[in-house]
Structures are given as C-alpha cells and as structure tokens.
Amino acid sequence: MFTLLSRRHNRPNAVRVRRKTASGDRAPHSGGGKRQWFRNVDWSRVRINSVVCVFGLLWLGIWGRAWHLQMIEGPHLADRAKRQHMTSELVTGRRGMIYDRNGQILARSIEVRSVYANPREIQDFSAVAAILGPVLGMDAQELYEKLSRSKRGFEYIKRKVDDYTAEAVRQASLPGIGLTREYDRIYPFRHMAGQLLGFVDMDGKGSEGLEAALESRLGSIPARRIVQRAPGGRRFYLHEEGQAEPSGQDVGLTIDVQMQFFAEEAVARASREYDARWSGALVVDVPTGDILAWAQYPFFNPNSYSESSPAVRRNRLAIDALEPGSTFKPFVMATALQERKVTPSTLIDCEQGRWKTKNFTIRDTSSHGTLPATKVLRYSSNIGMAKIGLSLGVPTFYRYLHAMGFGERTGLPLAEIRGILHKPRDWSEVDIMSTAFGQSVSVTGVQMAQAYLALLSSGFHKPLRLLEEEARVEEPRERVFSEQTAQAVVQMMRDVVQENDGTGKRARVDGVTVGGKTGTAQKADNRVGTYGQKRLASFVGFFPADRPRYLILVMVDEPNNQQFGGVVAAPVFREIAGRVVAYSGMLQHAPTIAKSSGDSSGKIYRRGLKLAGNDIPYLGEIPPPRPLSMNLPGHLAKASERVPDVLGKSVRNAVELFARAGIMPALKGTGGKVVRQSPQAGSTWADEGRGVEYILWLSER
Numbered sequence: 001m002f003t004l005l006s007r008r009h010n011r012p013n014a015v016r017v018r019r020k021t022a023s024g025d026r027a028p029h030s031g032g033g034k035r036q037w038f039r040n041v042d043w044s045r046v047r048i049n050s051v052v053c054v055f056g057l058l059w060l061g062i063w064g065r066a067w068h069l070q071m072i073e074g075p076h077l078a079d080r081a082k083r084q085h086m087t088s089e090l091v092t093g094r095r096g097m098i099y100d101r102n103g104q105i106l107a108r109s110i111e112v113r114s115v116y117a118n119p120r121e122i123q124d125f126s127a128v129a130a131i132l133g134p135v136l137g138m139d140a141q142e143l144y145e146k147l148s149r150s151k152r153g154f155e156y157i158k159r160k161v162d163d164y165t166a167e168a169v170r171q172a173s174l175p176g177i178g179l180t181r182e183y184d185r186i187y188p189f190r191h192m193a194g195q196l197l198g199f200v201d202m203d204g205k206g207s208e209g210l211e212a213a214l215e216s217r218l219g220s221i222p223a224r225r226i227v228q229r230a231p232g233g234r235r236f237y238l239h240e241e242g243q244a245e246p247s248g249q250d251v252g253l254t255i256d257v258q259m260q261f262f263a264e265e266a267v268a269r270a271s272r273e274y275d276a277r278w279s280g281a282l283v284v285d286v287p288t289g290d291i292l293a294w295a296q297y298p299f300f301n302p303n304s305y306s307e308s309s310p311a312v313r314r315n316r317l318a319i320d321a322l323e324p325g326s327t328f329k330p331f332v333m334a335t336a337l338q339e340r341k342v343t344p345s346t347l348i349d350c351e352q353g354r355w356k357t358k359n360f361t362i363r364d365t366s367s368h369g370t371l372p373a374t375k376v377l378r379y380s381s382n383i384g385m386a387k388i389g390l391s392l393g394v395p396t397f398y399r400y401l402h403a404m405g406f407g408e409r410t411g412l413p414l415a416e417i418r419g420i421l422h423k424p425r426d427w428s429e430v431d432i433m434s435t436a437f438g439q440s441v442s443v444t445g446v447q448m449a450q451a452y453l454a455l456l457s458s459g460f461h462k463p464l465r466l467l468e469e470e471a472r473v474e475e476p477r478e479r480v481f482s483e484q485t486a487q488a489v490v491q492m493m494r495d496v497v498q499e500n501d502g503t504g505k506r507a508r509v510d511g512v513t514v515g516g517k518t519g520t521a522q523k524a525d526n527r528v529g530t531y532g533q534k535r536l537a538s539f540v541g542f543f544p545a546d547r548p549r550y551l552i553l554v555m556v557d558e559p560n561n562q563q564f565g566g567v568v569a570a571p572v573f574r575e576i577a578g579r580v581v582a583y584s585g586m587l588q589h590a591p592t593i594a595k596s597s598g599d600s601s602g603k604i605y606r607r608g609l610k611l612a613g614n615d616i617p618y619l620g621e622i623p624p625p626r627p628l629s630m631n632l633p634g635h636l637a638k639a640s641e642r643v644p645d646v647l648g649k650s651v652r653n654a655v656e657l658f659a660r661a662g663i664m665p666a667l668k669g670t671g672g673k674v675v676r677q678s679p680q681a682g683s684t685w686a687d688e689g690r691g692v693e694y695i696l697w698l699s700e701r
Contacts, residue, residue, distance in 0.1 A: 093220035093246030094183050095204060098197065101290070101468060104257045107197055107211070107302075109183040109204075110651045111672040113166035114159040119150045121176035128174050135168045136161070159202060160184045163650050185211075186652050187302045188664060193260055194300035195315040196414070207305075208313055210251075210466075213414045220246040252468035254290035259283050262579040263295035267554070270572045271297045274559035280317045281576060282449050284551040286456050286542065289465045291449075292550075293576075317445035318416035322557075324448060325521025326380045326503075326565070327540050328438035331451060332389055333377050334489045335400040338481050341391040344488055346373045348384045355383045360430050362386055362437075365520075365564075377492045380503050380518060382437040389436025394427045397435070403461070403480045404451040406443055412466050419443045438521055449553050452540055456548040459486040493517055494545040507541050507570035509577045511587045515548075516541025516573065518565035523558070534558045539569035543577055549586075552576055645681035646674045646696065654696055661685055665694040675699040 069077065098107040115136060122128055125148045133140035136158045143157070159182065161169075166179055185200045198209020205219065206212035267279040283293035300312050314320070336342045353367035362383050368375075376384035389397065398421070401407070407421030420442035422431065434440040443451075446464060453462050459481030481489075494515035496502040503518045518539050525532030537556045542548040554569040554576075562568050581587055646654035651667065654674045658665045663685075665677075676697035679686075686692035 094248065095185065095200070095220060096218040096248030096250045098210065098218070099250065099252045099468075100255045100257045100260075101253065101292075102256065105188055105667060106193065106253065106255070106257075107185060107187050108651075108667075109185050112160045112162075112182055112184040112650075113169075113179040114182050115157040115161060115166075115169050116178055116180050117147055117150075117155045117157050118153055118176045118178070119147050119155060120153055122147060123175065128177065131172055132157070132169070132174060132177060135165060135172065163653065184652070185302070186655070188655050188667075189257065190303060191299035191301040192257065192264065193255060193294055194302050195296045195313060195317075196255075196294040197302055198315075199302035199305040199313075208415075209315060210253075210414055211302075214251055218248045218251060220248045254285075254288075254292065254465055254468055255294060256292045258583055259293040259576075259580060260295060262576050262583070263293040263552075264297065264299070266572045266575040267295050267556075268297045268299070269575075270554075270556050270559075270568065274556060274561055274568055276556045276560070276568075277558040278316060279554075279556040279572075280445060281555070281572065282317060282445060282551075282553045283576065283580065284449055284453060284464065284553075286453065286548045286551050289453060289462045291464055291466050315414065316557075317555075318412070318414055319444070321417055321419040321442035321444050322536050322555075323439050323441065323521045323523070324443050325438040325519035325536060325538065326382075327448060327517050327519035327538050328441065328443075329377055329380065329385050329436070330455060330489050330493060330517055331401065331404060332385055332392075332397075332436045333373065333492065334455060334481050334485055335392060335397065336373075336388045337485045337488055338400070339392060339396060342373045342388060344372065344374045344492070347371070348373060348376055348381075348387055350376070350381045350383045353383070355386070357433075358429075360433065362433065374492050374495065377489075377517075378495050378499060378502050380496075385436040386433035389432050390429070392432075394424045394432060397432065398424045398427070400480065401435075401441075403478070404454055405447055405461070406441065406451065410446050410450050410464055412446060412464060414466070416444060416446060419447055438519065445553055445555055448540060449551060452542070452551055452553070454480050455486050455489055456542055456551060457486075458483040490515055490545065490548070493542075497541065498545070503566045504539065504541070504570050506566055507539060507573045507577075509543065509574055509581060512543045512577075512581055513545040514541055514543045514577065515545040516570075518570060520563060520565045535563040537563055537565040537568035539565050539573045541570075541573045541577065543581070544586075550577070550580055550584075552580075641684075643677075643679055643681055643683045643685065643694075646677055647681070649674050651696075651698060658694060658696075663694050665696045667696050667698060669698040673699055 094111075095109040097105055097109070100106055115132075117128075119125075125144050129140045129144035129147060132138075133143045136143075138158065146157075147155070157177070158165075169177065169179060183204055185204070187194070187197065196209055198211040198213075199207055200211050201207045206215040211218065263281040263283055267281050270276065271279040278297060280296040281293065282291060282295075284290065285292055294317065296316060298312050300308050305313065333342075337344075342348075347370050349370050350364060350368040352369055353364040355362045364379075364381050364383055366379065368379055368381060368384075371379065371381065371384060373384075373388070376388070401421055407418055409416050409418055422440075427435075431440045450462075450464050453464065454460060459479055461478040461480050494513060496518070497504040497507050497514045497516050499505070504514075504516050507514055507516055516539055519537070521536040521538070522531040523534040523536060524530070525534075535558065537559050539554045540551070541554075542551045552573050554572045556565075556568050556572070559568045644654075644657040646657055649657075650672055651674065654677075655665065655667075669675075674696050678695045679692065
C-alpha cells in the first residue's frame with residue numbers, strides 16, 4: 001500500500017520533472033537557434049532589398065502623385081498655368097499707308113514702344129517711381145500714386161515713347177515695368193493735306209478725315225495672338241505656321257503732292273494778306289475728275305493733333321455749307337439756255353443797278369441798263385440773274401440744281417454734308433430771285449467743283465474722284481446740259497476773265513486762255529437774322545478755256561480790307577494756275593506771274609521746289625528777303641550743315657533730321673529702322689539745281 005501510494009504520489013512529480021526537464025531543454029535549444037539564425041543572415045542583401053523597397057515605394061508614390069496631378073488636378077492646373085504664362089491678346093497690326101498719285105507717302109505707321117506696369121509684381125512703389133519718373137518726364141509722386149492705387153495686372157504708364165526713352169526704360173530693368181509694341185502714325189509731309197487726311201487717336205483708330213472714313217480698309221483686322229510672358233514680364237508673340245502679321249490695306253489718292261504744295265502756299269498767303277478766317281482751294285483734273293489738290297489754311301498737322309482746335313481740324317471744303325454768291329450764276333444761265341428761256345443775245349434790263357420788287361430790293365455793285373445775257377454774266381449782275389431765275393419757275397429750277405448734285409453728297413470717301421437746297425414747295429418768289437444770284441442756297445466746296453465739272457465735260461455729270469483704285473468712268477452717267485449749252489456758258493466765263501471789262505480779269509495767266517467766275521457772297525448774321533458785313537470771296541476758274549484740262553476753286557472766308565472775289569480770290573487762282581502750267585509742261589516756258597498785292601516794281605521771283613529729290617522750276621510771288629513760312633514739309637528753324645547720320649535711327653527721327661534742312665527723303669522698303677542712306681552721312685547738301693535724290697532704306701531689324 002505504501003508502495004502504491006508512493007507511486008501515485010510520485011507520478012505527478014515525475015511528470016512535473018519531465019515537463020520541467022522538457023521545458024528546460026527547449027529554452028536552451030530555442031535561444032541558441034535565434035543566435036544561430038542571426039548569424040546566418042546576409043545583412044548586405046537585406047540592406048539592398050530594403051533600399052529597393054524604399055525606392056520602389058517612393059517610385060510608386062511619385063507615379064501615383066503624377067497620375068493624380070495629371071488625371072485629377074491636371075485640367076485645373078493647366079488652366080492656371082495658361083493664365084499665368086500664356087494668354088491670347090487681340091493684336092492690331094500696322095495700318096495701311098496712304099500714297100499720293102506718284103507714290104509719295106502721305107501717311108505711314110511705324111513701330112514704337114509703350115511703357116506699362118504690372119503693379120502686382122512691384123514691391124517698392126516709391127523706388128520704382130523715383131527711378132522711372134525722370135526717365136519718362138513724369139512727376140514721381142503722381143507716378144507713385146498711380147502705381148500704388150492700381151488694382152489691375154496691366155497699366156499703361158506712358159504710350160508711344162521715343163527710342164531713347166524706351167532704351168532707358170529697358171536698361172533700368174525695374175521689376176513690374178516693361179515695354180510693349182504699338183504703332184504710331186506719322187505724316188512725313190507734316191501739315192500737307194492735313195484736314196483731308198485726318199488723324200488717328202492714341203489707340204490707332206481713325207478719328208477724322210480719310211483716316212476715319214477709310215478705317216475699314218486702312219485699319220488692320222484685329223487678330224487673336226498667343227502671347228507668352230517671361231518671368232521678367234517680357235512678351236513673346238508665337239506666330240502659328242503660315243500666319244502673317246495683321247496689317248491694313250494701302251490706299252492711293254489722286255492727290256499730287258507738288259500741286260498740293262502750290263495750292264497750300266497760295267491759300268496761306270491769301271489768308272495772311274487779308275487776315276481771313278480761313279481759305280481753301282481744290283484743283284481738279286477735268287478729263288478724269290481726279291482731285292489733284294485739297295488745300296486749306298490754317299494748316300493742321302496730324303502729327304500733333306492734340307495741339308490743334310476742332311475749328312482748325314475741320315475739313316471745311318466738305319463740311320461747311322456756305323452761300324456761294326455769284327459763282328452760282330453760271331448754272332442758272334445754263335438752265336435758262338437749256339430751257340430756251342434766254343439766248344446769249346437776249347436783252348435784259350438791269351435797272352441801273354437797283355431793282356425793287358414788292359418788299360425785296362436787289363442791288364448790283366455797278367450800274368447797268370439793258371444788257372445781253374452774255375454781259376449779265378460777265379458783269380455779274382444780280383438783277384439780271386434774278387429776272388432770268390423768275391423766268392424758269394420753281395420746278396424746273398429745282399430739277400436742274402438737283403441734277404447737278406446740289407442738296408446731295410458727292411459720294412467722296414469722307415465725311416461731308418448735303419448743303420441746303422429747299423424743296424420746291426418751300427420756295428417763294430423771293431427765294432427764286434435770291435437763289436439765282438447765289439443766296440437762299442448753301443453748298444460745299446466739293447459740290448461746287450462737281451457742278452462746274454459737269455459744265456466743263458460737255459454737259460455730262462461726272463463724279464469727282466479721290467481714290468486711285470476707283471474705276472474711272474469712261475462714259476458720263478447722265479447728261480445735264482446739251483453740249484451747245486455747256487459750250488455757250490464756258491464761252492461766257494471765258495469772257496469774264498479774258499475781256500478787259502470782266503470781273504475776273506485778275507485771274508489771267510499768260511500763255512493760256514482762262515475762264516471762270518468771281519463770287520462775293522454776303523454772310524448771314526445769325527444774331528440779328530439778316531445779312532451782315534462779312535463776305536465769302538471766291539473764284540472758280542479753268543484752263544485752257546477752249547478745252548479745259550484743270551479746274552481750280554478758291555474760297556477765302558471773311559477777308560478784311562478787300563472783300564470782292566475778283567480782287568481777293570482771283571489772284572490766288574492765278575498763282576496756282578501759273579505754277580500748275582509750268583509743272584504740267586503745258587508750255588515750253590513758264591508763264592510770267594505778276595505780283596498782285598500792290599507791287600508795282602514788276603519783279604518776278606523765281607525759285608525751285610525741291611521735293612523728294614526732284615527740282616520743279618516755277619515762278620513764285622515771294623520776295624527773297626521774306627522767310628518761307630511753308631518752305632517744305634518738315635521744315636524746322638535749325639538745320640544741319642551736312643547730311644546727318646541716320647543709320648540705326650527710327651524713321652521718325654530720321655525724317656525729322658532731314659526735314660530741318662527742308663528735305664523730304666524718299667523712303668524705300670518697310671520697317672522702323674534706317675539701314676542705309678544715300679548720299680552718305682557727312683556729305684554737303686546739294687544745290688537745288690543738281691537734282692540729288694535723298695533716299696533712306698528701311699528694315700525691321
């Protein structure tokens with residue numbers, strides 16, 4: 001039993017011993033295995049694998065981020081980047097050039113720079129203003145306020161600066177300040193045909209004259225351009241393949257620069273001599289209807305349009321409607337002849353210079369009794385013309401005036417008005433009589449020129465032409481008068497000038513026969529509602545009288561001292577006509593032109609017109625001691641003694657340097673920089689008789 005109990009008692013112990021032993025045996029064996037395992041590990045391979053895993057995870061992370069940026073945030077980020085660095089701008093290119101009939105450039109556009117700012121990129125406004133202000137000629141404080149208060153990303157500081165200023169701004173390298181490209185309009189002949197050409201505003205849009213009327217042709221069609229901006233603010237224009245720079249069309253005019261010069265100098269002299277409000281002249285080529293000269297004084301220089309008043313810029317020959325006075329009488333005479341109300345020999349009682357009918361009294365400047373119709377026009381009798389007008393009747397009278405273009409625009413490509421020609425129902429008997437001698441009707445200068453053109457074209461209506469590319473009308477559109485009637489009136493106007501008792505004898509030009517009609521129109525005083533003391537002196541003439549080639553209209557508004565058209569305007573016609581005769585080669589020798597302003601010495605003054613390398617001999621009326629107020633376009637007070645060096649200069653600067661010596665160089669090529677000049681810089685100015693041509697070659701580079 002004891003033994004049994006012992007066995008039972010000891011068995012668990014044995015088990016426990018064995019378990020302990022087993023447990024004890026396992027512990028030492030396990031610890032030794034770990035040490036053995038760590039000893040057997042290839043740690044270099046572990047490190048390599050770890051690096052590979054880390055870079056693999058990074059690679060996966062990068063590609064995952066790239067996928068997220070590209071696929072999820074890509075469109076949004078691309079749009080932001082495009083707004084920051086790429087943008088599309090509405091780019092307006094170079095305006096088309098304006099030429100005269102001989103290829104002389106009357107208006108052209110050159111590339112210039114404008115200074116702009118991006119206030120968001122400027123950190124120190126006061127420093128930028130202090131540096132930039134003196135460079136641009138601006139007050140630093142005002143510039144500081146302009147920059148600091150601006151909330152826009154683009155702000156013009158000063159537009160269309162000269163080359164020296166642009167280079168100074170570029171070298172300053174101010175943060176947030178840059179230069180952008182624009183085009184500036186220059187008129188090489190300065191004020192020549194200024195009112196006709198008009199001008200463009202700061203944004204390059206035509207504002208007045210032909211620049212405004214032909215905006216759709218001269219102005220370039222705006223095009224979208226992609227612009228890349230560098231960190232410094234500089235812009236790069238990325239042209240697509242096959243995409244050209246936008247530009248306007250060039251326009252050629254019928255104007256002849258030489259004849260324009262003749263006309264401008266003559267009307268300027270008349271205005272100064274008689275202290276007139278303004279004066280103007282048109283020169284028309286009769287066979288074609290081409291307008292060769294469109295002159296008006298006071299002059300207007302489109303290069304500095306802001307310095308001129310609207311009254312000076314006003315193109316009065318097309319916009320001002322004035323009562324024409326006696327220059328209207330040939331149309332009344334032609335109408336009466338056409339309707340057979342009178343013949344050239346019909347006798348008309350001129351009432352000894354004073355005729356009272358009802359409550360209306362008509363006076364002539366001279367006393368005449370009974371006159372034939374031809375002398376009624378020669379002596380410019382208001383009474384005789386009033387009686388002829390009464391014989392016509394309102395419907396007939398109106399029909400012919402309307403057929404000649406009165407009361408309607410001429411159709412020239414510029415702003416013009418219709419004038420005043422009342423409807424027949426509004427005419428009274430007084431209106432018929434006053435219209436017959438040029439009152440109660442208002443016309444423009446171009447309307448008068450076109451009406452005279454019909455008389456000189458054998459009675460056919462012929463439109464005026466100002467653009468070279470317009471098709472010439474081979475056959476007149478409409479007959480207004482018969483050829484016999486037109487010739488009869490032309491003969492009467494010849495007598496007005498060529499006969500010693502004619503009112504237009506001061507318009508004679510030696511060597512050619514001249515015809516024409518004087519006019520002295522009373523001007524209405526709106527303050528009192530009646531005619532006042534002011535007058536419009538005018539003369540319309542043509543030559544040769546037997547086969548008219550040139551038509552010249554002269555208007556001098558409100559002259560002082562003298563007011564009659566035969567005294568004030570006829571000599572202006574003579575001066576222009578005499579120089580046109582010499583210039584056009586109608587005679588082998590230039591005609592003699594006597595001085596008309598009281599010079600009894602009989603001196604003839606000769607000088608040559610030097611323009612674009614051509615010497616045009618003519619006879620003038622300017623005494624040598626008097627300085628020429630209008631020598632040549634571009635004339636300035638001081639001139640270089642030798643040909644200036646203009647290589648690398650802008651077109652504007654180069655032209656100004658030559659203009660100081662009274663020379664207008666011929667420009668060849670396109671671009672804004674002068675790359676070659678002839679003659680060479682430093683050469684002495686050639687004498688007028690040598691015929692040296694001054695040429696500047698241009699390039700974009």
